[in-house]
Amino acid sequence: MGVAATEQRKLIEQLMGKDIQSRFGGRSRYYKENLGMRDPRVCKSYLVGDCPYDLFQGTKQSLGRCPQLHLSKYKIQYDRDVSNGKRYPDFEREYCLVLAKFVHDCNDQITVALKNLEHTSEEREKIKNATKELDDIDTQIGLMVQEIESLTSHNEVQKALTQSVKLEEVKERRIHIAKKVKNITENVGQSAQQKLQVCEVCGAYLSRLDTDRRLADHFLGKIHLGYVNMREHYKQYRHKQ
Secondary structure, eight states: OOHHHHHHHHHHHHHHTHHHHHHHTSSSHHHHHTSOTTOTTBOHHHHHSOOHHHHTTTSTTOOOSOSSBOOHHHHHHHHHHHHTTOOOHHHHHHHHHHHHHHHHHHHHHHHHHHHHHHOOHHHHHHHHHHHHHHHHHHHHHHHHHHHHHHHHHTTOHHHHHHHHHHHHHHHHHHHHHHHHHHHHHHHTTHHHHHHEEEOTTTOOEEETTSOHHHHHHHHTSHHHHHHHHHHHHHHHHHTTO
């Protein structure tokens, strides 16, 4: 390596800092090539199965480049050892922990997405206003009942009868309000739910109105297949622990 090239490499190392160290495994390619498979800088997900950084490369969920090393010679060595009956439980455990984080984060996103489909902010406001109206009329009925009881105890029978007639009118109004509240709570969100659903593998919103081709594009897409891969591997290696 000439002087100019050496200076350029030093400059790159200064600019990249730890990142260049992690990618080259130290100061020289010789050191990188002799790390050993158990070195913490070697990606165990890459060795055991599929590194999540690779699965989403080039998608909107891209994680960038894996901060650990992907060295094909160790992948070959690992596969050869496993085929010969050797096991690396610590590698599998590390891989399982990585998968667990991605799967659990995805499940949390799915929960939020499903909840978002239940009611929009406008629909929640409708429900709030309707239930408040029902609460108000229930309060009014309670106060009227107390007033009638008080009038009766004071032998003001005529006034009590007059209030009783009014109370029946308010109770009739309450029946109509209760029906309105029931209709609102049963019907809000149905338009959204009829159009959208949540993919319970990757958490993406899917339209029920999409063509079969568009749905097929989703299920064959890199993100969806990436989560299929991770869920299958997580299930497989979790049971080994």
